[in-house]
Amino acid sequence: MYSLAREVIGVIDTDGECAEWTFPADPGAVRTARGAVRGQLHGWGLDSLSDIAALLVSELVTNALRHATGPIGVRLVRPAGLAGVLLVEVSDPLPDPPRERVAQPEDESGRGLQLVASSSRRWGTRPGNTGKTVWFELAVPG
Secondary structure, three states, X not given: OOEEOOOOOOOOOOOEEEEEEEEOOOOHHHHHHHHHHHHHHHHOOOHHHHHXXXXXXXXXXXXXXXXXXXXXXXXXXXXOOOOOEEEEEEEEOOOOOOOXXXXXXXXXXXXXXXXXXXXXXXXXXXXXXXOEEEEEEEEOOO
């Protein structure tokens, strides 16, 4: 279904616990990524973040599927020295950064980045050697 990735597009090495996967650019990647995130967060004892993390990863993987044709990377990081933070990254080979837009009530898409922005502590994008990474941080309950 999915494989542990050795290198995800555009990531920055981060000390701490890390899990990463690479998914093919096909519709099943959304469900598989969601399951991988939920499973890893359960393993780390972070079930309380599982729903929101899985939802936001679903949105970003869906965006990557709509616009990119190559593999999609997902990475979860519990940075060393930052006990209250979960960093989540979704990478794809398309270099263009995503644009937040205002969706109209009748629009069927266009709300993913708004959801990421409103549900995370902070978020952003960064270019990689090939492609880009969209990342967000969630607060880990104390």
